[in-house]
Amino acid sequence: MTVDLYALGWSPALAERAARCGARLRPGRVVRADRGVLTTLCADGPVRASLAGAVLAAAAADPAELPCAGDWVLVRDWPDGRVTAEKLLPRSTAVIRRTAGKDSTGQVLAANVDTAAVVEPVHPEPDVGRIERLLALAWESGAQPLVVLTKCDLAADPAAVAAQIAEVAPRVAVLPVSAQRPGGLDALRPFVAAGRTLGLLGPSGAGKSSVVNGLVGGTAMATQTIRRVDGKGRHTTTYRALIPVPGGGAVLDTPGIRAVGLQAAGDGLARAFAEIAELVAACRFGDCRHEAEPGCAVRAALESGELPPRRWESWQRLNREVAVETDRRDARLAARRAGWRRQRRDRGYARP
Structure with a gap:
């Protein structure tokens, strides 16, 4: 299996940075992180890599330095078959929320996304306060914010709902979509073109996994049926995952966000x-x-x-x-x- 890293967002600037780190290291993009083990996509396909000591030391000093889905890392192959992630390359963007507790440290939810989409269902009705909070998080990331209104097949007038949400999302595009209708996700496809990554932020049951599956054209993420009575349900995704899209680009799904703390710095x-x-x-x-x-x-x-x-x-x-x-x-x-x-x-x- 061969992977076009440039279609996943690799760039000449990253290649130049990697070259300065030594010929024995090769790049890979993190698609999933599990307790110190990264699943990365390298040029020759998926690779499982454990975290090297230098990466662990940096993460101990600052938890935001722990590699996560969307990151680019440099991995090293050892004679005994081990593979280690030796270096975390600089991020172009990072969606960071404040963690709970007195320390209030930052947790990176998604890295190197070009567009940070706030995903909110229109059924039974959008939570405007949640949209505002997540938009602040999206703006802070350095990515281009976007509001995606899902389940529009259940709304009588999706355009009217989108117009209302646009009033609390200045300078941000608001797109009503439906994963259940043919062509219902076409408005999102430019955001997952070759070399571009779309990050999805939203609560459990918002329909993020259905959006991922619709963009990828298969069952990349598991979903559960949402009750029609109150629109509630449980999202089966409990981890962050980067999923390549056929033809280039990628979409990064995050688990349902129960609470989002804003960091102190930035605008x-x-x-x-x-x-x-x-x-x-x-x-x-x-x-x-x-x-x-x-x-x-x-x-x-x-x-x-x-x-x-x-x-x-x-x-x-x-x-x-x-x-x-x-x-x-x-x-x-x-x-x-x-x-x-x-x-x-x-x-x-x-x-x-």
Whole structure:
């Protein structure tokens, strides 16, 4: 079996970077990661590779450095038949959510995707707050965000639903699709052309696996029937997987996301709420609290009906969450620096 790596997204820039790492290493794209073992697609086909010590050390210092589906790695073949992933190549994009717990470290959900699609079912009705949160995550990744409305065969007027969602997705295309209708996924095919990767983000039961199967033309991912009464169901995918698409390109499916924590850095939230960010910038005072200050563009927009209260409340809620994460990150860095100073002092490196 031979694999066209360029059809999977390999590039001259990556090839140049790989060449500097030595001739004994060859590239592969991670299609799945399982507890320290990667399934990669190399030029000669699928290869199972364990993580080398250098990769494990980098991941111990920063969990975001752990290879995941979509990553490009350099693998090495050993005389005894072992294969190890020796180096993680730089990512062009990364969808990272904050993990639960006090550490609030980042978990990479998908790497090197060109388009990050927020997948939301129209039946029984879309969750607008979830779409806003996932769009902030998609913008933060560096990929091009997209909203994909699934199960449109169950909606009386999919175009009307798409128009409503477009109001909370500024500067983002909103595509109603159906995996059950012939040609129902045609609007997504340009996003999985040769060399391009489409990442799917969404909750359990949103229809992500059905989208994957429809694009690939087979049963690449297992699915379960969704109850017609309430639209609920259970997604059988419990791992992230990159699936090549016939003719080139790939689609990256993620498990159903129950909770998405936003990271502290970046401008993903501002871009997901672009119209509010513009209003905030237009306020007369830079430290405006948007309560009773004169010249507040936000209050004026709320009073005129230009800015829906629900949208403003969602912006405030997510900003508070990011502020809390910023405080946690700063406290974590301060504790780490204090630990380094103690180590230097204990080793006799402290200044007199």
